[in-house]
Amino acid sequence: MSFFQPLGSSKVSYDDYITSVIGGNYSPEYVGVSALKNSDILTAVSIIAGDVARFPLLKKDTTGNIEQDEEINYLLNVKSTGNTSARTWKFAMTVNAILTGNSFSRILRDPKTGKALQFQFYRPSETTVEETNDHRLIYTFTDRLTGATVKCEAPDVIHWKFFSHDTILGRSPLLSLGDEISLQDGGLNTLIKFFRDGFSSGIIKLKGAQLNGEARKKARMDFEKMREGSTGGSPLVFDDTQEYTPLEIDTNVLQLITSNNFSTAQIAKALRVPSYKLGVNSPNQSVAQLMEDYVTNDLPFYFDAITSELGLKVLDNDERRKYRIEFDTRSVTGRNVDEIVKLVNNQILTPNQALIELGKERSSDPNMDRYQSSLNYVFLDKKEEYQAMKGGETRNAETNQDEGTSDSE
Incomplete structure (x- = not known):
């Protein structure tokens, strides 16, 4: 299909x-x-x-x-x-x-x-x-x-x-x-091959022999057969005519492979x-x-x-x-609760809008759709007038208190 x-x-x-x-x-x-x-x-x-x-x-x-x-x-x-x-x-x-x-x-x-x-x-x-x-x-x-x-x-x-x-x-x-x-x-395949083989490449020298291509191929196959089935630490047996020299592996290459995050970063970028x-x-x-x-x-x-x-x-x-x-x-x-409370107190949100921000259901109370204001705040150009009103209220309260004391006496 x-x-x-x-x-x-x-x-x-x-x-x-x-x-x-x-x-x-x-x-x-x-x-x-x-x-x-x-x-x-x-x-x-x-x-x-x-x-x-x-x-x-x-x-x-x-x-x-x-x-x-x-x-x-x-x-x-x-x-x-x-x-x-x-x-x-x-x-x-x-x-x-x-x-x-x-x-x-x-x-x-x-x-x-x-x-x-x-x-x-x-x-x-x-x-x-x-x-x-x-x-x-x-x-x-x-x-x-x-x-x-x-x-x-x-x-x-x-x-x-x-x-x-x-x-x-x-x-x-x-x-x-x-x-x-x-x-x-x-x-990953390089790492898998390295740990699966268990041995690095090496050089086999056959002393006193001049080998043609076919003989070298046979010697290589014999050595690989000797390695087959051997587990970690098992010995390899050579006679006096053979000498094996392992090739050193640059561990920086393996470290580069394991620490390379380029592909991962590209995948993350493409998929956002x-x-x-x-x-x-x-x-x-x-x-x-x-x-x-x-x-x-x-x-x-x-x-x-x-x-x-x-x-x-x-x-x-x-x-x-x-x-x-x-x-x-x-x-x-x-937003967190404190931020929402500040928005309500500063007339940015109504209480119902605050409930929505918190994931709560709206209230049916019509007052919850009104902007709330604190009496502790006043417009700057009305500050002196408001302060004078507050002072008058204080004096009236003191007068009323004195009159009440006189009546009681």
């Missing part, structure tokens, strides 16, 4: 995916999936997919207020498909979108209202995308177990793509990491993951600062692609004009 059919007369995206197929067998294996054998890519993909899955999705109005919608919350944060949780669905969708460039789910809607009820996940290898002459997109899903096919138009398909140059198909960042992965694999999460030394910042910077500046590359697609396909036309879908990252980027 082909991964994607060519769209119209253009084969750019299709050719990108052809280059991602590993040859040599009749069941193609995608470079994206096979790349999970690389521990750095596995770690980076797990971090991104885990963050997409753990942050809840919210429905907000155009002013930023959270709109309570039980159906949207259940679909996007509780149970997204018929047999998996929303967390699992978002994780799998993100993994496929990174590794292959695209991830797909069919939207199952209420036949009466047209509301999205749940999603049906399909692997990229089960999906074919075609562009019609009038530039409509037709998605054909093929069930891998039954072989049954179903065709859907774009409004009924959730299609995540984080990097796209034609607005139709996505491109995996792994296609740009071939050299880095090869460099890393080459270094902080290097410290992949074991590379980080700048002189706290983990909290690095995490907040990652959520604020790197994750939106993934978040915006996801929320824009969900808002376009899950919300109807009227809702899209009033609401949007956003990730709730306040657990990492949100």
Whole structure:
């Protein structure tokens, strides 16, 4: 089964995916999936997919207020498909979108209202995308177990793509990491060979003999046979006519291989993951600062692609004009309680807005939507007038107290 059919007369995206197929067998294996054998890519993909899955999705109005919608919350944060949780669905969708460039789910809607009820996940290898002459997109899903096919138009398909140059198909960042992965694999293979062989190369001298090519080849084979099956520390036996001199290995080469973080740093850069999460030394910042910077500046590359697609396909036309879908990252980027209290006291936020910042539900008390002010603060140009009023109040209070004392006597 082909991964994607060519769209119209253009084969750019299709050719990108052809280059991602590993040859040599009749069941193609995608470079994206096979790349999970690389521990750095596995770690980076797990971090991104885990963050997409753990942050809840919210429905907000155009002013930023959270709109309570039980159906949207259940679909996007509780149970997204018929047999998996929303967390699992978002994780799998993100993994496929990174590794292959695209991830797909069919939207199952209420036949009466047209509301999205749940999603049906399909692997990229089960999906074919075609562009019609009038530039409509037709998605054909093929069930891998039954072989049954179903065709859907774009409004009924959730299609995540984080990097796209034609607005139709996505491109995996792994296609740009071939050299880095090869460099890393080459270094690992060198280490594996060194520790597996257990011996370094050496020179065998056969005294008093003039050897032709065939004799040298036989001597080499005899020595290799003698080494076969020997374990660490077992002796090698030579006679007086043979002399073995091991070649010294520059340990700096091995140290260079083990300490080389270039490939890891390039993988982190391409996937927009902080290097410290992949074991590379980080700048002189706290983990909290690095995490907040990652959520604020790197994750939106993934978040915006996801929320824009969900808002376009899950919300109807009227809702899209009033609401949007956003990730709730306040657990990492949100203000602490002291900061919010200061904002309320300085008339920046209303008490209800403060509750929203804390992730709490709005109060129905209308006074909670009013800005609060402290009597301890006054405008600078009114300071003298206010002070005079305070002084008058003090004198009146003293007079009243004296009059009360006289009456009691």
